[in-house]
Every structure is written in C-alpha cells, then in structure tokens.
Amino acid sequence: MRGFVRLIVLLGLALVFVAAAYALLVYQPPFAPIPQPQRQSFDPALVARGAQLAAIGSCGVCHTAPSGREFAGGLPLPTPFGTIYSTNITPDHDTGIGAWSLAAFERALRRGVRRDGVYLYPAFPYDHFTLVSDDDAKALYAFLMTREPVRATAPAPRLPFPLNHRLVMYGWNLLFLKPGPFKPDPAHDAIYNRGAYLAEGLGHCGSCHTPRNIFGAEKADEKYSGGEAEGWSAYAINASSPAPVPWTAATLLQYLRHGFNSDHGVARGPMLDVAGNLGTAPNDDLHALSTYIAAQIGTPAAPTPQVEQQVAVQGARGKAVAAASADSQAVPAQGSGASDGGDEGALIYAATCSGCHSGPRAAPFGGIDFALSSNINGPSAKNLVNVVLNGLPATEGKRAPIMPGFANAMDDRQVAALARYLRTRFTDKPAWTDIESSLTDARTALRASEGKPGRSSAAGSTRPGTG
Amino acid sequence: MSEMIVSRRAVLAGSGALIFSFSSAAWAQSPAPDANAPGAAALPPPPPLPGSLKHAPFLDSWIRVDADGAITVFSGKAELGQGIKTALLQVAAEQLDANFDRLKIVTADTARTANEGYTAGSHSMQDSGTAIMHAAAQVRQLLIGEAAKRAGAPPERMTTDSGAVVAPNGQRFGYGDLVAGEMLHVQASPQSQLKDPAQYKYLNRRIPRVDIPAKVTGGEAFVQDFRPDGLVHGRIVRPPSYGAVLQSADAAAVEKMPGVIKVVRDGSFLAVIAEREFQAIEAMRALAAAAHWQENAKLPDVAALPALLAGLPSREIKVIDQQRPAPANAKSLSATFTRPYISHGSIGPSCAVAQMQGDALTVWTHTQGVFPDRDAIAEMMRMPKDKVRCIHVQGSGCYGHNGADDAAGDAALLARALPGRPVRVQWTREQELAWEPYGPAMMVKVAAALDDSGKIADWNYELWSNTHSMRPGPAGALIAARYLAEPFPEPKPFAIPMPEGGGDRNSNPIYNFPSMKVLHHFLPEMPIRVSALRSLGAYMNIFSIESFMDELAAGAGTDPVEFRLKHLDDPRAREVVSTAAERFGWSPKPRASTPGHDSNHDSNHGSNIGYGFAFARYKNLAAYCAIACEAEINHETGRARMVRAVAAVDSGQVVNPDGIANQIEGAILQSMSWTLYENVSFDDRRITSVDWATYPILRFSAVPDSMEVHIINRPGLPFLGSGEAGQGPAAAAVANAIANATGIRFRDLPITAERIKAAIGV
Amino acid sequence: MKLNVNKAQHDVDADPHTPLLYVLRDDLKLNAAKFGCGLGQCGACTVLVNGEPVFSCVTPIALLEGKAITTLEGLGTEDKPAPIQQAFIEAQAAQCGYCIPGMMMRAQALLQKNPRASDAEIRAWLEPNLCRCGTHMRILRAIHRAQRIMTTAQRGEAG
Secondary structure, three states, X not given: OHHHHHHHXXXXXXXXXXXXXXXXXXXXXXXXXXXXXXXXXXXXXXXXXXXXXXXXXXXXXXXXXXXXXXXXXXXXXXXXXXXXXXOOOOOOOOOOOOOOOHHHHHHHHHHOEOOOOOEOOOOOOHHHHOOOOHHHHHHHHHHHHOOOOOOOOOOOOEOOOOOOOOOHHHHHHHHHOOOOOOOOOOOOOHHHHHHHHHHHOOOOOXXXXXXXXOOOOEOHHHOOOOEEEOOEEEOOOOOOOOOOOOOOHXXXXXXXXXXXXXXXXXXXXXXXXXXXXXXXXXXXXXXXHHHHHHHHHOOOOOOOHHHHHHXXXXXXXXXXXXXXXXXXXXXXXXXXXXXXXXXXXHHHHHHHHHHHXXXXXOOOOOOOOHXXXXXXXXXXXXXXXXXXXXXXXXXXXXXXXOEOOOOOOOOHHHHHHHHHHHHHHHOOOOOOOOHHHHHHHHHHHHHHXXXXXXXXXXXXXXXXXXX | OOHHHHHHHHHHHOOOOOOOOOOHHHHHHOOOOOOOOOOOOOOOOOOOOOHHHHOOOEHXXXXXXXXXXXXXEEEOOOOOOOOHXXXXXXXXXXXXXXXXXXXXXXXXXXXXXXXXXXXXXXXHHHHHHHHHHHHHHHHHHHHHXXXXXXXXXXXXXXXXXXXXXXXXXXXXXXXXXXXXXXXXXXXXXXXXXXXXHHXXXXXXXXXXXXXXXXXXXXXXXXXXXXXXXXXXXXXXXXXXXXXXXEEEEOOHHHHOOOOEEEEEEEOOEEEEEXXXXXXXXXXXXXXXHHEEXXXXXXXXXXXXXXXXXXXXXOEEXXXXXXXXXXXXXXXXXXXXXXXXXXXXXXXXXXXXXXXXXXXXXXXXXXXXXXXXXXXXXXXHHOOOHHHEEEEEOOOOOOOEOOXXXXXXXXXXXXXXXOOOOOEEEEOOHHHHHHHOOXXXXXXXXXXXXXXXXXXXXXXXXXXEEOOOOOOOOXXXXXXXXXXXXXXXXXXXXXXXXXXXXXOOOOOOOOOXXXXXXXXXXXXXOOOOOEOOEOOOHHHHHHHHHHHHHHHHHHHXXXXXXXXXXXXXXXXXXXXXXXXXXXXXXXXXXXXXXXXXXXXXXXXXXXXXXXXXXXXXXXXXXXXXXXXXXXXXXXXXXXXXXXXXXXXXXXXXXXXXXXXXXHHHHHHHHHHXXXXXXXXXXXXXXXXXXXXXXXXXOOOXXXXXXXXXXXXXXXXXXXXXXXXXXXXXXXXXXXXXXXXXXXXXXXXXXXXXXXXXXXXXXX | OEEEEOOEEEEOOOOOOOEHHHHHXXXXXXOOXXXXXXXXXXXXXXXXXXXXXXXXXXXXXXXXXXXXXXXXXXXXOOOOOOHHHHHHHHOOOOOOOOOHHHHXXXXXXXXXXXXOXXXXXXXHHOOOOOOXXXXXXXXXXXXXXXXXXXXXXXXXXXX
C-alpha cells in the first residue's frame, strides 16, 4: 500500500515538475496582435538601412517563391527530414507579420518562436540571427513592415513524427542554439569583427557552408568545412577551400559584388541569388564580410605552377584574340587527337565544352577554365552535374552569362564520363564517389521543376549583372 | 505616237473620255506646243504615274500572263517577313479579277523586276502596291479590250470573272487565251478603272500568307537554305575593332586544315573557304587566332553619350520655324530625353551566296535593296553593273539596314577568289552584333508653354542625331570594301530630307500647336557604325514627344487622352485615338503627383500598376497608330512588364488585316524590348555586346498577358505603310505607364529595372 | 557514324566534333533547324533527341549515337501537317519565320509530355527561345491551338 502511494506521489511530483518546467522553460507566451503599423510611422533612413540588412541576410531569397510576390513565402525548402515552406513575412495582417510587434519580431528572429508562441523550425536560421543587434533588428522590422502586404499562406510543413510536433524544437534549441548577442573578438580589429558579426549573424553563411549532424544542426567543430543547399554543394570556406587559386579578401569582394571572379568562375545555384542580394550591400559591409571569410580560408599555400599558368592564360583571354572577330571558339580544342586515347570523356570535352571553356572569351561571358574551377576541385560532383545538365539560363533583361544545358543531349553515362575526365584532367584530387547519386538527384529535380519558372526567372529575384 | 497607243488609250479611257496617257518619253517626243497657235494654252505637265509606275511605266514590268492562264506579278520590293508577297498578290488578284491561287510573285531581282529602291520606310504598299494595283487594273482593261474585239461586243458590256473575260452572251475568254506577243508591253496611264471597294474579294481579307507553309514544314524558304550544286562555305575573319589593320596572318597551317580550299586575303579583308561548313568554322577559328591586328579605334564613353552628342560638330537643319511669342501667363515645362545605340539584333546572322561564272556575278542576298547593293558590289569589284545580278532571297527579319548588304559584298569577293563555285558566306552571331550598323544614339531637348486654358501655346524642340542611313549605293558603304588593300572610302553621310526625314523623322508634331520650332542638329561624325533601324528617328521623336505630352497633360491637369484630342484636328487621327482609348477601357485616372526625378517620392507605393497612352502618325504621312497599355512594376526589383496593350491602326485601304495586326503586335513587343532592355555596349576600343548574353532582348517571361489590334478600314483610300507605325507609340505608352505607376518620369532609354529601382528607392 | 534522324538511319561522314545542326542542314538537307547563334542562347536550332529539346548548334554528333533525333520535317509535311504545324499555319504564327521551327520543336516536346500544359507553363517552357520580330502572342495562340487539335484528334480516335 505505502509503495503504491509513494509511486503516486512520485508520479505526481514528476508531473508537477514537468508542468513547472514546461511553464517556466518551454512555454512561450503569445504576443498580442497589434494593429498594422502605418507605413509613415517608420523613419525612412531606418527603412533604408533595413533594406541593406535584408540584402545581407538574403531574406527575399527564401521568403519568395518562384513567380511569387516578394517576401510572401511559399518556397519549398527540402531538408533531410521533409519539406518545409518559407512563410509570409509581408506586413499582411492575417497571413503575414502585419500583427507582429517589434518584440514579437525580435523573438522570432533571435529565438525562433512565432508571435503566437509556437516554435519555428531551424530551417529558418534563427541560430544565426540570434546574433542580430537590437538596432539592426529594429531596422529590419521597419523594412519588412513597409513592404507591400500580400495575402498568402504557405503550405504546412510535411515532417514525420515526432518532428511534426514543434515542441520538439525546444530540445533542439537546448542542444544547438547558442543565443546572442554577438561578442566581438578582442584579438581582431573592428573590420574583422564587423565581418564576423555579419557572416555569423545575418549572413548565416554557415547555414550552407557548414556540415550538419543527424539532428540537422551545424557541426560546431567543422565550421565552414563545406555543406549543402538545395542539391548544390556549398564549398568549404575555411582552410579546406578547394579553390585552386586561393581566395583573397579582394577577389571575394568582387565575387560577392558582381557574381563572378575571373580566377574562380560565376556564382550559381543558391549562391547566385545570395550574390545578387549581396551585390547591393554597402561597400563597407561587403569589405568586412570578405575580410572575415578570407581570414577563415586562411593564408593559402602558393598555387601550383600549372594553376599560375592558367591564371595567366585566363587573364589574357579577351585581349589576345578579339571577341568580335574570332567568336567565342577561336582556339582549337585541347585534348583532341592523340591524347584522347579513346577516352569518351575527353572526346565529349573536346567536342562540346572546349570551344567556350578553352576559348578566348574572358570571364564572365566566356566559360571558366576548368583548371581554376572550385567546381572540379571540390569534394562533390554535385555542382558540376547540376551545371552540365541545366546550364546557366538567361536572365531577363540583364547582361549575364548564358550556358546551354546538356540534360537532353547527354545521357547519364556520358555525363559521368565527362565528369571523370574533368576530374582527372584538371585536378590531382581523388576520384569523385558521388557522380551517379548526383545525377539521380539532379535528374529528379529537373523533372520536378520542368516547365515551371525557376528561381532564375525574372519574377522573383535580383540578379547580379555585370554593368 | 502610233495608232496602237491611241487605240490603247481609247480602251483605257473606257467610254472615250479624254485623259492624258503619255509616258514621260512620249511627252518628250511630242512637238512643243506653239504658244502663238490660236486657242493654244501651254499643256500642263503630265500627271505622274501612280506609285512605282513612275520609275517603271511598262505594264509587263509588273504583270505577266502566260498562255495557260498562270499569272506572275513582279515587284521590286522584298519579302522581309512582313507578308508583302501575299499582300501584293491580293492587290493584283483583286484588280485583275483573277483567282488568287493562279498567281505567283517574283520579287527584287535586278534582272527581272523593277528598281524600287529599298524595301524600307513602310513604302512597299504605297509604292509597289499602288503600282501593281494600277498595272493590274490596266492589264484587265487590255484583256477586256481584246476579248471585246473577238466577241464583237463593246468593251463596256464585257465583265470579268475569276481569270476570264465574259461576253454578254456568256462566252468566256480565259486570260491566257487572250494574251499574245507584246500585248502587255504598253506604258501605263495615270488613271485606271479600279474595282469598287464594295465588291472586293481579296482586299481586306485575311488571306493566309503564301510563305508560311514552307517555313513550318522545313521547305526551302531562306537564303540560308539555298544550296546550289557545288556549294562551298566561306567564313570571314573580321577585325577586332573599327579601323583595325591586319598586320599578319600566317595562313600556312590553316591552308592545310581538312577541307580548306583557300585563304583569301586582300589588305585587311581576311576570309577562308572550305568544302564543308564545320571545316570552314574551324578554319575561321584557327585563322582568327593566327591573325595579328593593329587596333586604332577610340570609341566614346558609352555612359556619356548625351555629352558626346552635344559636343560633336553639327549642321543645323530647320525642320519647322513658326514661332510666335508665348502668352503672358504661360506655364513652362522642359525636358531632355536620350537614347543609346540600339541593335537590329536579327535572329539569323547575315548570309549570302555568290557565284562568278565567266565575267558575270550572281549574288543571292537578303538585302533590302537589290539594286543599290548591286551597284555597290559592282563598284567594289570594278565590274560593269550589268554583269552583276542581285537576287533577293529572304533572310531573317532585318528591321532595316543590318549586315545583309555587307554579307553580299563578302560573298562577292569570295566568289571572285574561287570562280565557278557558288560560295556561301555565313556571319557568326558575334559578327552580326558587332559589325551591323546600329540605330544611332540621339538626344532630344524640348520645352513647351501651356496657356491659361491648358492648351500648348508654344513648342520648342531640338534633336541631335547622326544620319539614319548609310546604305549602299557607294561601294564604301560595304565593310569589305573599306578593308581592301585599295580601300573605298566610307561615303559621306547625308540627311534624308523631310517629310520623310532621318533623325528628324516625326520630329514635326502632328498636333495643332500655334507656335512651333523644331531644329535638327545633324551630326556627320559617326564614332560608331550607324544606319537605318526600323522607324529611324521616329522611335525617339515619338517617344520624346508623347512622353512630354503626358508631362504637359499633367501640368494642365488634364487626362492624357483628352489632352491629345484637344490638340488634334485630323479626324482620322482623332478616331484612332478614341478607338484605342475606348477599346482599352481608358478612364481618366487620378494622376500621380507631379512627375519628376524625385527618388524619395512615395506616391504609388502599393500601387504597382500604371496606365499609359501614346499616339503618332508615322512620318505624318503613313499609318496612324494609337496604343493604350497597362504595365506592372515590381517595387522590390524595379522590373517593369507590359501586361496588356490595345492598339488602334488606320492604314487606309486594308489589304491584309492579319498582316497589319502581325506587324503592329511585333512592333509593340520589339519596341518594348528596345525601351526596357537594350543598349549597345562598348569599351574604349571594341563593341562588347556581341551575343544574347551581352545584349539581352525580350524573352517569353516578359510577354504581355494580352494584346489587341483594332484596324479601321478606309475603303478606297490610299494604302498607308504600317510596318513601322508601332515603334514610337509603344515606347511612349510603356514609359507613360511606368510614370503613372511610380510617379517618376524616366527620360533616358533604356528604362531598365536597375534604373527604376534606383529611382524608386526602398 | 550512324545517326537516327526522323526514324531513318543515316550514314553520316562527318567529324564527330561537328555540331548536329550542320549535319542536319548540310548533309541531310533538312532546312528547319536554323543557325541563330551557335552558342545555345537563342533556340533557333532546337530539335528533339529522344523526345526532349536540345540546341543542335552545341550538340556534337559524337553524343548522339543510338539516340532518336526528330526535326520539324519529321513531324509532318505541307500535305500532311502535324497538329503543331497545322496550328501554326492556321494561327499565321510567323513574321519572318526564322525562329519558328525552333519554337515549334520546343513546344512539341512540352505537348508530348504535358498535353494540358497551362499558359503559364508554356511561357516558362519557351524561355530559352528568342523571337526578334515579336511574334510571341501568336506563337502562344498557335500552341494552344495545337493543344485543341491534339485533344480533338485523340477524342476522334477514342470515339
């Protein structure tokens, strides 16, 4: 009898404890809805600063669906756990954030909790935005609350049990959310720290460029060692950077500003949109960001002599042989003739790619020379496969490189042969192990997106042009 | 004057009414009138023959009837994709009263057709259509006359039906049975017995175009498809920039490449001929890599073209000078508009085939003017003109003077280098965009005064422009000719006089301003190669005038459509304006606050839609066109897109309404592309917009949701050219819609998303 | 090498590096696919490979052994036009007509796999193809018309 009572009491105490824990820790009170703020109530200078910060944070990139209205959400974000859709952050009162106070906004931004107290999934990188300062949060709020309200509700996320219960995110946050504010490192100067604040915070570079564990959280001890986003490989931006020509702050700045650098190539995949947004950021911010990231990449070993020679060739492109007279294909293919040796990949490269990629036309309109390509040197074949299949589609009304896609001209065997050839011909890295799986994923994605305006269509995003 | 002509004249005159029917040659032969003879008065000069008949007065220059009744129409105009072949056949079939299906047409061949100059300026229906209309009608009368003789009936009791003359007793005489010998080798008379428009069978009908079936089934339709036996392939190695000099080109290795027949070099003209096309391409690449050029070009700053234009030496041309003092309380407004160089951007790079046989040269080319191109080639090759034949074969849309004439010159030179073999020259995409002559950059400064009643009291307009025509004619108009070892000099530019005009085309407003001054600063110096681009100066002038009319309307507090009607007297103009507005559903809208370059202005935030209207009569002589449009602006990206457009057109007597609609729809979209996206780019030495990546044009993502073209038919009235009537109004309609949506007036073309975003701000 | 073009085997004696476009036009005398840029930017050269659109100007024949190539000529003739050809004629969807075969082949690929494609899908699908004359509205009308012709034909066969 007493044992039984003790059990009941213990259970009761446990329940009280859980209830108390829930009440004190897990439960997030809702913020009362506010009347939609008047546009005129926001200081234009603050709104302008918010616009710049939103560009650095690339808010519109996730919060705008293809052919959708800006910031109205609805973009499907594939995660290993299922698909999550970005939400409407226009100031619509019912379906957007029009009823959110500044405090509600700050909590969502920095703690990942919605106005009504519900936990957000960290597909929204609040684990980075937790570093955003009060001033910057105010500016972002002013910017978003002065956008055009759009009535739109994103589809609900599709996740398996138990993840479909958002409360579980409390546990995730406990383990993986390191709340801000940002603490500058006294060992570095103001510019570095500003870059760190932007990169670690709003820029959320690690969301793509850091590998994740089985819980989908960034691995803190492998920061910037490379990650993945939407079927693309995000290269390591630390000492493991695969770029044959090491990045410097200056070349990074140019890349982020214009979407290309002649020693590296053009931005593609999700980075295209990011560079498009960053291209509008103030120079000081971009300079700080580039300085910080370049410091993560570290002081590089000198590039190999072959790479240096290619850099020289790259630099001479467009000058030695005129674009206008010779067309983009003046230089005969390399690797043709005897050195083919029956290598199908070599033949494909010579016949299909070398015209633009070994031709005389300078970046960004001439194809990148593969000896300089991070793509070919990186640990995953994903990006190469994506670009070979899809090419670089045209951008409405803007000067931007165009590359045809070869998804229909080449079958998987041919793409794989080409990939293997490029890897051995232009790098001394070990063979890729994920060519076939990358092809499967890329073909699946292609079929799913066929005939629908892609992220690269005009409707949604800004594009880096080249002047 | 022989009996024969007299009897023809009687036939042509129908019931014997006296009409003048002398050709100019006949007039010259007649004795000079004796001023002292009793009752004599000086004979008035002969009325000119209508249309191109004045240059080619013989009827069989235009119409030929075969013994089997098949009819061939000849025209010096070329099919550019505007449907002219079909339209001219409709005109001929109508006036001949023949079956459309029994007619075929031969166009633009220096050996077979009349010289009608260039297929340009929207003149084809006015010149060729009018000539064929009258020639066909007069041929019909001759056939009636012959049949009447045979039937023993008076001509006025004969009728025609479907290619036969019918006697009162029902006896039919097929046209083929009636022609004999030189029966149609007769000079035209200035008047014809034309069909009553109420009985038209073919005019104002949507007769399907005769050239489309082949184009959608892989038939031979373009000069690019022309493959005579023994054809070989040529490729040109063009210089890297204007005026570059070829220092050396080690051709030894290239000559040994597979299939290479010959490397051709003459001064700085460099080319290669090979058996197969891809061999020619590879040889061209190798030859280009082996060529060393000394570059001499110094191109202006592409970002500072207005300053350039203002600073170039100019020759002042007074277009209108009727100024009166402005009233006392006049409200003044002024504006400056600019446009960059714009490319034709033909989708098919230029191509020509040429063959030298003995001392005779034949060139198959898509030039707009076979006779002038022939003259230029003959001069360049130092051959007699009658030994050079240019035959028009259709190319892709040229929209003016593109690389076609030059490619023909290139092919001629290669044909001479390889006598006997037909040589095909195909330009690359980069060569087409880098070397074609562009539509010139222009600047417009306009100032106007509004009186108390809100009407324009004074109008002061100045424009700066290069020539808009550097067509052959002279050999030096061809690129190849200027780079030969013994080069031909580039011809001196000339200003096309008004009322046609060049840069000043449509600078003379059609509105009833009481006081007007229009001044054309003609700039002979051309740092960038320029020539005629569809509508010439009209695109810029109408864009400027119609944009400024909106600014003035706002200044007068008047709706833009109402404001225009206030200043328009021409009833046909008024009807076109009203029709477009009505069909669009135009209603006076609250205007945005005073438009201006105020980037902090936040008037229309939240309203992404704007409405714009514009009107012009092309050259104040050709077709009338009014356009109303709706545009949407994306506030975050600045991207503008035309959503809906409604156009109204008056082309006089309509021949093929579908053809007109096609041209107007096309003009609207092409003009929208020019206006929102396009500018030729260059650095200090070379053209840098050489492909579609560096010269982006309209794609499907920006195509409007809907477009309507309403055509107002004017039975019996002269044909009015419509091919270029849409360019100017479309540009202004879009610009006005953008101004309506954003509250900001954009006056510098192109109106890109970046410019809109920068002006809108956050 | 052997190429399968419009359901017929052709022995082609050309350098394997040769882009398909030149083989089609010069060796097989097929006019429809056109040279517009040689860079894969304009679509005038579009043909189908195994039913999918490719830019024949940048596709070397070395890639095409064993694959089924279809050009506009393979769809129909003036006397027996395919639905897409009939539609373009009825809609008079051409001005100069140079870009039209590429447009038609691109559209054909879409209608083969998605016969009920919406207007928005058709517009997005045609983005790689350029038309300088501004015939876009008619091209869209013609493709919708082809859909109706194809649907009617299917109903006719079924009923």
